[in-house]
Amino acid sequence: MKLEGKVALVTGASRGIGREIALGLAKQGADVVVNYSGSEERANQVVAEIKELGRNAIAVQCDVSNGESVANMVKATIDTYGKLDILVNNAGITKDNLLMRMKEEEWDDVININLKGVFLCTKAVTRQMMKQRSGRIINISSIVGVSGNPGQANYVAAKSGVIGLTKTTAKELSSRGITVNAIAPGFITTDMTDKLTEDVKDLMLKQIPLARFGEPSDIANVVVFLASEDSRYMTGQTLHVDGGMVM
Amino acid sequence: MADVLERVTKIIVDRLGVEESEVKLEASFKDDLGADSLDVVELVMELEDEFDMEISDDDAEKIATVGDAVNYIQAKQ
Numbered sequence: 001m002k003l004e005g006k007v008a009l010v011t012g013a014s015r016g017i018g019r020e021i022a023l024g025l026a027k028q029g030a031d032v033v034v035n036y037s038g039s040e041e042r043a044n045q046v047v048a049e050i051k052e053l054g055r056n057a058i059a060v061q062c063d064v065s066n067g068e069s070v071a072n073m074v075k076a077t078i079d080t081y082g083k084l085d086i087l088v089n090n091a092g093i094t095k096d097n098l099l100m101r102m103k104e105e106e107w108d109d110v111i112n113i114n115l116k117g118v119f120l121c122t123k124a125v126t127r128q129m130m131k132q133r134s135g136r137i138i139n140i141s142s143i144v145g146v147s148g149n150p151g152q153a154n155y156v157a158a159k160s161g162v163i164g165l166t167k168t169t170a171k172e173l174s175s176r177g178i179t180v181n182a183i184a185p186g187f188i189t190t191d192m193t194d195k196l197t198e199d200v201k202d203l204m205l206k207q208i209p210l211a212r213f214g215e216p217s218d219i220a221n222v223v224v225f226l227a228s229e230d231s232r233y234m235t236g237q238t239l240h241v242d243g244g245m246v247m
Numbered sequence: 248m249a250d251v252l253e254r255v256t257k258i259i260v261d262r263l264g265v266e267e268s269e270v271k272l273e274a275s276f277k278d279d280l281g282a283d284s285l286d287v288v289e290l291v292m293e294l295e296d297e298f299d300m301e302i303s304d305d306d307a308e309k310i311a312t313v314g315d316a317v318n319y320i321q322a323k324q
């Protein structure tokens with residue numbers, strides 16, 4: 001096991017990719033804080049599955065776009081486990097619309113959760129990680145943050161922002177033994193992509209050289225790598241995990 | 248006074264790896280003691296723990312010398 005004795009906090013871990021990340025880290029020996037926004041029952045179920053693996057876990061409700069709520073979540077983590085080794089900024093939403101139709105509110109909501117949320121969670125864990133002189137921060141961006149995508153001006157701006165934030169945080173914290181990397185997933189089968197029409201899905205599939213949609217575990221595997229000692233000489237990078245969509 | 252200065256000095260010596268004799272009240276963390284911005288942030292964090300107090304970001308920005316830190320802590324205690 002690669003993560004024995006480590007403590008991880010995964011945001012948006014009640015469903016989809018985050019859920020699989022939480023389980024993947026636990027399988028490698030980590031204790032996990034399972035963050036959620038509204039899905040209490042599903043978060044509790046993830047906690048139960050982690051306990052079945054013989055690891056510790058707690059579910060913590062917190063809106064990542066709210067600084068006070070984030071500070072309380074990190075405090076609950078330290079109070080429970082006494083340390084924090086791994087932060088995975090995974091929570092995210094979409095509110096798609098053409099730029100011409102996009103409402104200010106749709107812009108703000110996506111930027112607040114997908115970009116400001118990453119800033120707030122990163123800031124909140126930094127104190128503990130600096131003291132420990134070690135830490136791993138893994139940000140879930142998106143391949144469209146690299147390529148752009150019509151209908152997702154808010155989402156793409158946020159996800160590109162996460163890549164820039166990843167590089168800057170990596171530079172600021174490198175001297176304290178903390179690495180910061182991002183993952184840019186392509187099309188992964190979750191509730192988020194379930195919303196898309198069959199036409200859009202067909203069109204996407206044609207652009208994927210490996211000729212299939214990704215599974216949440218395809219992302220979780222790379223998170224485990226970035227959280228482990230195996231990636232110790234990497235920081236500030238964005239790994240494309242997208243079946244070859246964007247090269 | 249002596250007590251606060253002693254405890255502050257110990258933290259600075261440990262954290263910045265300087266000689267105790269260099270830690271004078273007028274010494275600036277950045278200009279005289281070789282600290283970078285992140286070192287100063289960390290020093291403030293350790294002072295918070297040592298003296299069990301919260302130092303707001305606004306206040307922290309005003310702490311530039313050893314004397315600033317000692318005065319701030321004494322005023323708050």
Ligand SMILES: NC(=O)c1ccc[n+]([C@@H]2O[C@H](COP(=O)([O-])OP(=O)(O)OC[C@H]3O[C@@H](n4cnc5c(N)ncnc54)[C@H](OP(=O)(O)O)[C@@H]3O)[C@@H](O)[C@H]2O)c1
Binds near residue numbers: 015018064092093185
């Ligand atoms: N699916 C893809 O194809 C794809 C591609 C590229 C990038 N991504 C990124 O991967 C991440 C996970 O996506 P997903 O597909 O797994 O999404 P999902 O199935 O819709 O799950 C989203 C998760 O985020 C949580 N969440 C939403 N708003 C939150 C908030 N304000 N505070 C805390 N948690 C919040 C949700 O919690 P509740 O259950 O409590 O609502 C849920 O656990 C996102 O950042 C997404 O942008 C996904």
